[in-house]
Amino acid sequence: MDEAIKLVAALWDTGILSAVAFFVAKYIGAHTKDKNLQLMSQWALQAVQYAETYAQVGGEQKKRTALMFLTNRLNANKLGYKFSTKQIDAAIELAVKELKGSN
Secondary structure, eight states, X not given: OHHHHHHHHHHHHHTHHHHXXXXXXXXXXXXXXXXXXXXXXXXXXXXXXXXXXXXXXXXXXXXXXXXXXXXXXXXXXXXXXXXXXHHHHHHHHHHHHHHHHTO
């Protein structure tokens, strides 16, 4: 046990432990951001499908319905603050293109 403490202290003194902790934190942050982007993309597809089904008018109203659906979903999952309005808008536009391409 005493040797383990000496090893950790030596790693700390050389800065290796700090560097490893830094890279682990960066990896976790990047992984989390990637997961959040994937979630937003999936939810954007659902939002566009919802708007196509339930919005009674065309074009701009459908887009507003999809934006509102996606924004509400992000906020309900405490992710709304992580994305700008432009990012949410772009996710909706990409979802529309993806759905049109799959028809």
